[in-house]
Amino acid sequence: GRTWTDVGDLGEASAGRRVLVRGAAQAIRPVSKKMAFVVLRQSMSTVQCVLVASADAGVSMQMVRFATSLSKESIVDVEGVVSLPKEPLKATTQQVEIQARKLYCINRAIPTLPINLEDAARSEAEFERAEQAGEKLVRVGQDTRLNFRAIDLRTPSNQAIFRIQCQVENKFREFLLSKKFVGIHSPKLISGSSEGGAAVFKLQYNGQPACLAQSPQLYKQMAICGGFERVFEVGPVFRAENSNTHRHLCEFVGLDAEMEIREHYFEVCDIIDGLFVAIFKHLNENCKKELETINRQYPFEPLKYLKKTLKLTYEEGIQMLKEAGTEIEPMGDLNTEAEKKLGRLVKDKPLPGSSPLNFAGLALHSPAFLQCHLGPAGEEIISGAQRIHTPELLTKRATECGIDASTIASYIESFSYGAPPHGGFGVGLERVVMLFCALNNIRKGSLFPRDPQRLVP
Ligand code: 4AD
Secondary structure (H helix, E strand, O other), X not given: OOOOOOHHHOOHHXXXXXEXXXXXXXXXXXXXXXXXEEEEEEOOEEEEEXXXXXXXXXXXXXXXHHHHOOOOOOEEEEEEEEEOOOOOOOOOOOOOEEEEEEEEEEEOOOXXXXXXXXXXXXXXXXXXXXXXXXXXXXXXXXXXXXXXXXXXXXXXXXXXXXXXXXXXXXXXXXHHHHXXXXXXXXXXXXXXXXXXXXXXXXXXXXXXXXXXXXXXXXXXXXXXXXXXXXXXXXXXXXXXXXXXXOOOOOEEEEEEEEEEOOOOOHHHHHHHHHHHHHHHHHHHHHOHHHHHHHHHHOOOOOOOOOOOOEEEEHHHHHHHHXXXXXXXXXXXXXXXXXXXXXXXXXXXXXXXXXXXXXXXXXXXXXXXXXXXXXXXXXXXXXXXXXXXXXXXXXXXXXXXXXXXXXXXXHHHHHOOOOOOOEEEEEXXXXXXXXXXXXXXXXXXXXXXXXXXXXXXX
Protein backbone atom coordinates (compact mmCIF):
# COMPACT_ATOMS: atom_id res chain seq x y z
CA GLY A 1 0.00 0.00 0.00
CA ARG A 2 0.93 3.63 -0.33
CA THR A 3 2.17 5.69 2.61
CA TRP A 4 -0.41 8.02 4.08
CA THR A 5 0.34 11.05 6.18
CA ASP A 6 -2.01 12.44 8.84
CA VAL A 7 -2.85 16.10 8.33
CA GLY A 8 -2.14 16.74 12.01
CA ASP A 9 1.43 15.46 11.58
CA LEU A 10 2.30 17.97 8.85
CA GLY A 11 4.75 20.58 10.10
CA GLU A 12 7.91 22.47 9.19
CA ALA A 13 9.86 19.23 9.34
CA SER A 14 7.75 17.87 6.47
CA ALA A 15 8.82 20.70 4.10
CA GLY A 16 10.01 19.37 0.77
CA ARG A 17 8.52 15.92 1.31
CA ARG A 18 6.02 14.37 -1.06
CA VAL A 19 2.95 13.30 0.88
CA LEU A 20 -0.43 11.68 0.38
CA VAL A 21 -3.31 12.78 2.59
CA ARG A 22 -7.05 12.15 2.79
CA GLY A 23 -9.57 14.56 4.19
CA ALA A 24 -12.84 16.37 3.75
CA ALA A 25 -12.79 19.41 1.47
CA GLN A 26 -13.73 22.02 4.04
CA ALA A 27 -13.26 25.06 1.85
CA ILE A 28 -12.67 25.46 -1.88
CA ARG A 29 -11.46 28.80 -3.17
CA PRO A 30 -10.93 29.42 -6.88
CA VAL A 31 -8.34 32.15 -7.48
CA SER A 32 -8.13 32.07 -11.28
CA LYS A 33 -8.49 29.55 -14.10
CA LYS A 34 -5.00 28.43 -13.23
CA MET A 35 -5.11 28.46 -9.46
CA ALA A 36 -7.26 27.25 -6.57
CA PHE A 37 -7.03 26.46 -2.87
CA VAL A 38 -8.61 23.46 -1.22
CA VAL A 39 -8.56 23.22 2.57
CA LEU A 40 -8.57 19.59 3.70
CA ARG A 41 -9.67 18.62 7.18
CA GLN A 42 -8.84 15.44 9.02
CA SER A 43 -10.34 15.28 12.53
CA MET A 44 -9.10 18.39 14.41
CA SER A 45 -6.52 19.43 11.82
CA THR A 46 -6.70 21.35 8.55
CA VAL A 47 -4.17 21.99 5.79
CA GLN A 48 -4.26 24.20 2.72
CA CYS A 49 -3.63 22.50 -0.63
CA VAL A 50 -2.52 24.78 -3.45
CA LEU A 51 -3.33 23.87 -7.06
CA VAL A 52 -1.42 25.75 -9.73
CA ALA A 53 -1.69 24.69 -13.36
CA SER A 54 1.83 24.02 -14.62
CA ALA A 55 3.30 21.56 -17.08
CA ASP A 56 6.35 20.97 -14.84
CA ALA A 57 4.21 19.87 -11.93
CA GLY A 58 1.89 17.86 -14.17
CA VAL A 59 -1.13 19.91 -13.09
CA SER A 60 -3.60 20.80 -15.86
CA MET A 61 -6.20 23.56 -16.00
CA GLN A 62 -8.87 20.83 -16.07
CA MET A 63 -7.55 19.59 -12.76
CA VAL A 64 -7.84 23.08 -11.25
CA ARG A 65 -11.37 23.33 -12.64
CA PHE A 66 -12.21 19.89 -11.25
CA ALA A 67 -10.98 20.96 -7.81
CA THR A 68 -13.15 24.08 -7.84
CA SER A 69 -16.18 22.01 -8.85
CA LEU A 70 -15.94 19.86 -5.71
CA SER A 71 -18.77 20.17 -3.24
CA LYS A 72 -17.77 21.09 0.31
CA GLU A 73 -17.18 18.10 2.60
CA SER A 74 -16.46 15.72 -0.29
CA ILE A 75 -13.79 13.19 0.61
CA VAL A 76 -10.61 13.96 -1.27
CA ASP A 77 -7.12 12.47 -1.63
CA VAL A 78 -4.31 14.88 -2.37
CA GLU A 79 -0.77 13.97 -3.33
CA GLY A 80 1.76 16.78 -3.35
CA VAL A 81 4.86 18.42 -1.96
CA VAL A 82 4.88 20.15 1.42
CA SER A 83 5.99 23.79 1.33
CA LEU A 84 6.37 26.59 3.86
CA PRO A 85 3.98 29.52 3.37
CA LYS A 86 5.26 33.09 2.95
CA GLU A 87 2.98 34.37 5.70
CA PRO A 88 1.40 32.64 8.70
CA LEU A 89 -1.79 30.83 7.70
CA LYS A 90 -4.85 32.03 9.59
CA ALA A 91 -7.46 29.67 8.22
CA THR A 92 -5.76 26.32 8.88
CA THR A 93 -4.32 24.57 11.90
CA GLN A 94 -1.20 23.34 10.07
CA GLN A 95 1.39 25.98 9.23
CA VAL A 96 2.48 24.37 5.97
CA GLU A 97 0.84 23.99 2.57
CA ILE A 98 0.70 21.14 0.12
CA GLN A 99 1.58 22.01 -3.48
CA ALA A 100 -0.83 19.52 -5.05
CA ARG A 101 0.27 17.27 -7.89
CA LYS A 102 -2.73 14.96 -7.90
CA LEU A 103 -6.21 15.27 -6.51
CA TYR A 104 -8.85 12.53 -6.45
CA CYS A 105 -12.43 12.84 -5.27
CA ILE A 106 -13.24 9.63 -3.39
CA ASN A 107 -16.87 10.43 -2.60
CA ARG A 108 -18.90 13.56 -3.25
CA ALA A 109 -21.05 15.28 -0.65
CA ILE A 110 -24.41 16.72 -1.74
CA PRO A 111 -23.99 20.31 -2.98
CA THR A 112 -26.01 21.97 -0.20
CA LEU A 113 -25.42 20.71 3.32
CA PRO A 114 -28.04 21.25 6.04
CA ILE A 115 -25.38 22.74 8.30
CA ASN A 116 -22.68 25.18 7.37
CA LEU A 117 -19.69 23.76 9.15
CA GLU A 118 -17.88 27.08 9.40
CA ASP A 119 -20.86 28.57 11.26
CA ALA A 120 -21.18 25.45 13.39
CA ALA A 121 -17.59 25.88 14.53
CA ARG A 122 -17.79 29.58 15.46
CA SER A 123 -17.62 30.80 19.04
CA GLU A 124 -20.28 33.04 20.54
CA ALA A 125 -17.69 35.84 20.63
CA GLU A 126 -17.22 35.56 16.86
CA PHE A 127 -20.96 35.89 16.28
CA GLU A 128 -21.06 38.94 18.52
CA ARG A 129 -18.10 40.57 16.75
CA ALA A 130 -19.73 39.92 13.39
CA GLU A 131 -23.03 41.37 14.56
CA GLN A 132 -21.31 44.53 15.77
CA ALA A 133 -19.61 44.82 12.39
CA GLY A 134 -23.02 44.55 10.74
CA GLU A 135 -22.34 41.13 9.21
CA LYS A 136 -25.06 38.52 9.04
CA LEU A 137 -23.97 35.17 10.40
CA VAL A 138 -26.35 32.35 11.19
CA ARG A 139 -26.09 30.55 14.51
CA VAL A 140 -26.60 26.79 14.28
CA GLY A 141 -29.17 25.79 16.90
CA GLN A 142 -28.80 22.77 19.16
CA ASP A 143 -31.67 20.85 17.56
CA THR A 144 -30.34 21.42 14.05
CA ARG A 145 -26.93 20.22 15.19
CA LEU A 146 -28.42 17.08 16.72
CA ASN A 147 -30.70 16.43 13.75
CA PHE A 148 -27.65 16.43 11.47
CA ARG A 149 -25.19 15.11 14.00
CA ALA A 150 -23.02 13.32 11.41
CA ILE A 151 -22.06 16.76 10.09
CA ASP A 152 -22.07 18.59 13.42
CA LEU A 153 -19.63 16.06 14.89
CA ARG A 154 -17.01 17.25 12.39
CA THR A 155 -16.45 20.59 14.12
CA PRO A 156 -13.03 20.73 15.79
CA SER A 157 -14.62 21.18 19.22
CA ASN A 158 -16.78 18.09 18.81
CA GLN A 159 -13.79 16.12 17.60
CA ALA A 160 -12.03 17.21 20.78
CA ILE A 161 -14.98 16.67 23.16
CA PHE A 162 -15.31 12.99 22.24
CA ARG A 163 -11.59 12.44 22.48
CA ILE A 164 -11.79 13.88 25.99
CA GLN A 165 -14.74 11.59 26.74
CA CYS A 166 -12.71 8.59 25.60
CA GLN A 167 -9.80 9.66 27.82
CA VAL A 168 -12.04 9.98 30.89
CA GLU A 169 -13.41 6.48 30.32
CA ASN A 170 -9.95 5.10 29.69
CA LYS A 171 -8.47 6.68 32.84
CA PHE A 172 -11.42 5.41 34.89
CA ARG A 173 -10.62 1.85 33.81
CA GLU A 174 -6.87 2.26 34.10
CA PHE A 175 -6.99 3.72 37.59
CA LEU A 176 -9.41 1.13 38.97
CA LEU A 177 -7.49 -1.74 37.35
CA SER A 178 -4.37 -0.44 39.12
CA LYS A 179 -6.33 -0.66 42.39
CA LYS A 180 -7.20 -4.31 41.72
CA PHE A 181 -10.77 -3.72 40.56
CA VAL A 182 -12.18 -6.23 38.06
CA GLY A 183 -14.18 -5.00 35.09
CA ILE A 184 -17.62 -6.61 34.83
CA HIS A 185 -20.70 -6.45 32.60
CA SER A 186 -24.07 -6.74 34.24
CA PRO A 187 -27.33 -7.38 32.35
CA LYS A 188 -29.27 -4.45 30.97
CA LEU A 189 -32.46 -6.50 30.49
CA ILE A 190 -33.73 -6.97 34.00
CA SER A 191 -36.97 -7.93 35.73
CA GLY A 192 -37.52 -4.93 37.97
CA SER A 193 -36.38 -1.44 38.85
CA SER A 194 -32.83 -0.94 40.13
CA GLU A 195 -32.97 2.70 41.31
CA GLY A 196 -35.86 3.62 43.57
CA GLY A 197 -36.52 7.17 42.47
CA ALA A 198 -36.12 6.99 38.71
CA ALA A 199 -38.63 5.75 36.13
CA VAL A 200 -37.97 2.68 33.98
CA PHE A 201 -38.32 1.83 30.30
CA LYS A 202 -40.65 -1.16 30.23
CA LEU A 203 -40.51 -3.93 27.68
CA GLN A 204 -41.58 -7.50 27.04
CA TYR A 205 -39.07 -10.27 27.63
CA ASN A 206 -40.42 -13.47 26.10
CA GLY A 207 -43.89 -12.68 27.34
CA GLN A 208 -42.68 -11.52 30.76
CA PRO A 209 -42.68 -7.88 31.81
CA ALA A 210 -39.13 -6.56 32.04
CA CYS A 211 -37.23 -3.29 31.92
CA LEU A 212 -33.96 -1.67 30.92
CA ALA A 213 -31.51 -1.36 33.81
CA GLN A 214 -31.47 2.08 35.44
CA SER A 215 -28.03 1.28 36.83
CA PRO A 216 -25.85 -1.76 37.51
CA GLN A 217 -26.56 -1.19 41.21
CA LEU A 218 -28.06 -4.53 42.26
CA TYR A 219 -25.78 -6.61 40.07
CA LYS A 220 -22.53 -4.93 41.01
CA GLN A 221 -23.41 -5.64 44.65
CA MET A 222 -24.24 -9.24 43.77
CA ALA A 223 -20.81 -9.47 42.11
CA ILE A 224 -19.34 -8.49 45.50
CA CYS A 225 -21.46 -11.25 47.06
CA GLY A 226 -20.03 -13.47 44.33
CA GLY A 227 -16.53 -13.07 45.73
CA PHE A 228 -15.13 -10.24 43.63
CA GLU A 229 -13.70 -7.81 46.17
CA ARG A 230 -13.70 -4.81 43.87
CA VAL A 231 -15.58 -4.37 40.60
CA PHE A 232 -16.23 -1.65 38.07
CA GLU A 233 -18.42 -1.33 35.03
CA VAL A 234 -18.64 1.05 32.11
CA GLY A 235 -22.01 0.66 30.45
CA PRO A 236 -25.28 2.19 29.36
CA VAL A 237 -27.77 3.38 31.98
CA PHE A 238 -31.42 3.94 31.07
CA ARG A 239 -33.67 6.47 32.78
CA ALA A 240 -37.24 7.03 31.60
CA GLU A 241 -37.62 10.28 33.53
CA ASN A 242 -39.31 13.09 31.70
CA SER A 243 -36.51 15.48 32.67
CA ASN A 244 -36.07 18.11 29.99
CA THR A 245 -33.02 19.81 31.45
CA HIS A 246 -29.48 20.68 30.43
CA ARG A 247 -28.10 17.81 32.55
CA HIS A 248 -30.43 14.83 32.11
CA LEU A 249 -30.36 12.16 29.43
CA CYS A 250 -32.58 9.09 29.06
CA GLU A 251 -29.55 6.99 28.21
CA PHE A 252 -26.10 7.80 29.51
CA VAL A 253 -22.83 6.02 30.13
CA GLY A 254 -22.46 4.95 33.72
CA LEU A 255 -19.03 4.63 35.29
CA ASP A 256 -19.76 2.42 38.28
CA ALA A 257 -17.62 0.92 41.01
CA GLU A 258 -18.33 -1.26 44.02
CA MET A 259 -15.87 -2.47 46.65
CA GLU A 260 -15.53 -4.25 49.95
CA ILE A 261 -15.15 -1.90 52.89
CA ARG A 262 -12.76 -3.03 55.59
CA GLU A 263 -13.09 -0.33 58.23
CA HIS A 264 -14.73 2.83 57.03
CA TYR A 265 -16.81 4.16 54.19
CA PHE A 266 -14.17 6.81 53.60
CA GLU A 267 -12.18 4.01 51.88
CA VAL A 268 -14.59 4.50 48.98
CA CYS A 269 -14.05 8.26 49.13
CA ASP A 270 -10.30 7.73 48.96
CA ILE A 271 -10.73 5.74 45.75
CA ILE A 272 -12.85 8.57 44.33
CA ASP A 273 -10.20 11.12 45.31
CA GLY A 274 -7.44 9.17 43.63
CA LEU A 275 -9.60 8.50 40.60
CA PHE A 276 -10.54 12.11 39.95
CA VAL A 277 -7.08 13.42 40.67
CA ALA A 278 -5.79 10.92 38.08
CA ILE A 279 -8.46 11.77 35.50
CA PHE A 280 -8.10 15.55 35.79
CA LYS A 281 -4.33 15.43 35.89
CA HIS A 282 -4.31 13.28 32.78
CA LEU A 283 -6.67 15.59 30.91
CA ASN A 284 -4.77 18.73 31.89
CA GLU A 285 -1.36 17.26 31.10
CA ASN A 286 -1.99 15.04 28.10
CA CYS A 287 -4.98 16.46 26.28
CA LYS A 288 -3.76 20.02 25.75
CA LYS A 289 -4.58 20.07 22.06
CA GLU A 290 -8.13 18.87 22.69
CA LEU A 291 -8.68 21.34 25.53
CA GLU A 292 -7.36 24.24 23.45
CA THR A 293 -9.57 23.19 20.56
CA ILE A 294 -12.70 23.14 22.74
CA ASN A 295 -11.63 26.41 24.31
CA ARG A 296 -11.55 28.17 20.97
CA GLN A 297 -15.28 27.59 20.46
CA TYR A 298 -16.46 27.26 24.06
CA PRO A 299 -14.08 29.25 26.28
CA PHE A 300 -13.55 27.67 29.70
CA GLU A 301 -11.09 27.24 32.51
CA PRO A 302 -10.19 23.51 32.82
CA LEU A 303 -11.00 22.33 36.33
CA LYS A 304 -8.23 21.62 38.74
CA TYR A 305 -8.60 19.11 41.51
CA LEU A 306 -8.21 18.91 45.23
CA LYS A 307 -5.48 16.65 46.41
CA LYS A 308 -7.95 15.43 48.96
CA THR A 309 -11.69 15.65 48.64
CA LEU A 310 -13.27 17.47 51.47
CA LYS A 311 -15.12 14.94 53.59
CA LEU A 312 -18.03 15.98 55.72
CA THR A 313 -20.01 13.70 57.90
CA TYR A 314 -23.70 13.65 57.11
CA GLU A 315 -24.36 15.47 60.39
CA GLU A 316 -21.84 18.20 59.54
CA GLY A 317 -23.43 18.71 56.14
CA ILE A 318 -26.93 18.83 57.58
CA GLN A 319 -25.72 21.25 60.26
CA MET A 320 -24.18 23.59 57.66
CA LEU A 321 -27.44 23.58 55.75
CA LYS A 322 -29.45 24.16 58.91
CA GLU A 323 -27.30 27.17 59.81
CA ALA A 324 -27.97 28.50 56.32
CA GLY A 325 -31.69 28.07 56.77
CA THR A 326 -32.37 24.72 55.05
CA GLU A 327 -33.84 21.94 57.18
CA ILE A 328 -33.45 18.31 56.07
CA GLU A 329 -35.66 15.69 57.65
CA PRO A 330 -33.75 13.18 59.81
CA MET A 331 -31.75 10.74 57.66
CA GLY A 332 -33.31 12.31 54.58
CA ASP A 333 -31.88 12.59 51.08
CA LEU A 334 -30.74 15.97 49.83
CA ASN A 335 -32.86 17.40 47.05
CA THR A 336 -31.22 19.22 44.14
CA GLU A 337 -31.70 22.59 45.82
CA ALA A 338 -30.06 21.45 49.05
CA GLU A 339 -27.25 19.73 47.14
CA LYS A 340 -26.41 22.90 45.27
CA LYS A 341 -26.66 25.00 48.37
CA LEU A 342 -24.29 22.75 50.28
CA GLY A 343 -21.93 22.84 47.32
CA ARG A 344 -21.93 26.64 47.49
CA LEU A 345 -21.52 26.69 51.26
CA VAL A 346 -18.52 24.42 51.03
CA LYS A 347 -17.00 26.54 48.29
CA ASP A 348 -17.56 29.80 50.14
CA LYS A 349 -16.27 28.48 53.41
CA PRO A 350 -13.45 26.03 52.75
CA LEU A 351 -13.02 23.75 55.72
CA PRO A 352 -9.63 22.91 57.22
CA GLY A 353 -7.69 20.56 54.96
CA SER A 354 -9.37 21.61 51.74
CA SER A 355 -7.39 23.48 49.14
CA PRO A 356 -8.56 26.59 47.30
CA LEU A 357 -8.65 24.80 43.94
CA ASN A 358 -12.06 24.69 42.38
CA PHE A 359 -12.87 21.02 42.50
CA ALA A 360 -15.63 21.17 45.06
CA GLY A 361 -15.70 17.55 46.05
CA LEU A 362 -17.88 16.62 48.92
CA ALA A 363 -18.56 13.41 50.72
CA LEU A 364 -21.26 12.97 53.25
CA HIS A 365 -20.86 10.12 55.65
CA SER A 366 -23.36 8.25 57.80
CA PRO A 367 -25.92 7.21 56.76
CA ALA A 368 -23.13 6.53 54.37
CA PHE A 369 -23.91 8.17 51.13
CA LEU A 370 -22.00 10.70 49.17
CA GLN A 371 -22.42 13.14 46.40
CA CYS A 372 -19.64 14.93 44.62
CA HIS A 373 -20.23 18.23 42.97
CA LEU A 374 -18.14 19.77 40.32
CA GLY A 375 -17.66 22.97 38.48
CA PRO A 376 -18.64 26.55 39.13
CA ALA A 377 -22.31 25.55 39.25
CA GLY A 378 -21.58 22.81 41.76
CA GLU A 379 -23.51 20.15 39.89
CA GLU A 380 -23.62 16.52 40.89
CA ILE A 381 -21.33 14.13 39.05
CA ILE A 382 -21.05 11.25 41.51
CA SER A 383 -23.32 9.59 43.94
CA GLY A 384 -22.57 6.64 46.10
CA ALA A 385 -23.19 4.94 49.39
CA GLN A 386 -22.26 2.29 51.82
CA ARG A 387 -24.73 -0.55 51.25
CA ILE A 388 -26.73 -2.67 53.61
CA HIS A 389 -25.21 -6.15 53.68
CA THR A 390 -27.61 -8.14 55.85
CA PRO A 391 -30.78 -9.65 54.34
CA GLU A 392 -32.85 -8.76 57.41
CA LEU A 393 -32.08 -5.04 57.27
CA LEU A 394 -32.44 -5.04 53.47
CA THR A 395 -35.93 -6.52 53.72
CA LYS A 396 -36.87 -4.06 56.45
CA ARG A 397 -35.59 -1.01 54.50
CA ALA A 398 -37.20 -2.18 51.26
CA THR A 399 -40.56 -2.51 52.99
CA GLU A 400 -40.16 0.91 54.66
CA CYS A 401 -39.42 2.41 51.25
CA GLY A 402 -42.53 0.85 49.76
CA ILE A 403 -40.66 -1.74 47.69
CA ASP A 404 -42.20 -5.23 47.61
CA ALA A 405 -39.25 -7.35 48.85
CA SER A 406 -40.48 -10.34 46.82
CA THR A 407 -39.66 -8.44 43.59
CA ILE A 408 -35.98 -8.32 44.59
CA ALA A 409 -35.89 -11.71 46.35
CA SER A 410 -32.86 -13.08 44.49
CA TYR A 411 -30.93 -9.90 45.27
CA ILE A 412 -31.76 -10.01 48.98
CA GLU A 413 -31.03 -13.74 49.08
CA SER A 414 -27.49 -13.10 47.80
CA PHE A 415 -26.70 -11.45 51.12
CA SER A 416 -27.67 -14.50 53.15
CA TYR A 417 -24.77 -16.63 51.84
CA GLY A 418 -22.12 -14.52 53.57
CA ALA A 419 -21.61 -11.03 52.19
CA PRO A 420 -18.89 -8.55 53.16
CA PRO A 421 -19.57 -4.90 54.04
CA HIS A 422 -19.29 -2.90 50.84
CA GLY A 423 -19.97 0.39 49.16
CA GLY A 424 -19.56 2.09 45.84
CA PHE A 425 -20.43 4.91 43.55
CA GLY A 426 -21.72 5.81 40.14
CA VAL A 427 -20.54 8.60 37.84
CA GLY A 428 -22.18 9.93 34.70
CA LEU A 429 -19.55 10.05 31.94
CA GLU A 430 -21.33 12.79 29.99
CA ARG A 431 -21.69 14.87 33.17
CA VAL A 432 -17.95 14.68 33.83
CA VAL A 433 -17.19 15.86 30.30
CA MET A 434 -19.84 18.57 30.44
CA LEU A 435 -18.62 19.94 33.76
CA PHE A 436 -14.91 19.56 33.13
CA CYS A 437 -15.22 21.50 29.89
CA ALA A 438 -17.92 23.82 31.28
CA LEU A 439 -20.27 22.94 28.41
CA ASN A 440 -23.73 24.38 28.93
CA ASN A 441 -25.61 21.23 27.92
CA ILE A 442 -25.06 17.53 28.55
CA ARG A 443 -26.13 16.79 24.97
CA LYS A 444 -22.84 18.30 23.82
CA GLY A 445 -21.10 15.47 25.65
CA SER A 446 -23.22 12.68 24.16
CA LEU A 447 -22.47 11.39 20.65
CA PHE A 448 -26.11 10.71 19.77
CA PRO A 449 -28.04 11.92 22.79
CA ARG A 450 -31.27 10.32 23.96
CA ASP A 451 -33.55 12.70 25.80
CA PRO A 452 -37.33 12.63 26.35
CA GLN A 453 -37.84 14.20 22.89
CA ARG A 454 -35.14 12.49 20.90
CA LEU A 455 -34.73 8.96 19.57
CA VAL A 456 -33.30 9.86 16.13
CA PRO A 457 -30.59 9.92 14.86
O1 4AD B 1 -27.30 9.44 41.24
P1 4AD B 1 -27.53 8.20 40.43
O2 4AD B 1 -28.90 7.95 39.98
O3 4AD B 1 -26.96 7.02 41.29
C1 4AD B 1 -26.92 5.70 40.90
O4 4AD B 1 -27.21 5.29 39.80
C2 4AD B 1 -26.36 4.81 41.96
N1 4AD B 1 -26.60 3.40 41.59
C3 4AD B 1 -24.89 5.04 42.09
C4 4AD B 1 -24.31 4.29 43.23
O5 4AD B 1 -23.36 3.56 43.06
N2 4AD B 1 -24.86 4.47 44.39
O6 4AD B 1 -26.57 8.26 39.16
C5 4AD B 1 -25.17 8.31 39.31
C6 4AD B 1 -24.58 9.43 38.46
C7 4AD B 1 -25.03 10.82 38.88
O7 4AD B 1 -24.19 11.33 39.90
C8 4AD B 1 -24.88 11.60 37.60
O8 4AD B 1 -23.51 11.94 37.37
C9 4AD B 1 -25.27 10.59 36.56
O9 4AD B 1 -25.06 9.30 37.13
N3 4AD B 1 -26.69 10.71 36.17
C10 4AD B 1 -27.11 11.16 34.97
N4 4AD B 1 -26.45 11.58 33.89
C11 4AD B 1 -27.16 11.95 32.81
N5 4AD B 1 -28.51 11.90 32.75
C12 4AD B 1 -29.25 11.47 33.81
N6 4AD B 1 -30.56 11.41 33.72
C13 4AD B 1 -28.54 11.08 34.99
N7 4AD B 1 -28.91 10.60 36.19
C14 4AD B 1 -27.78 10.39 36.88
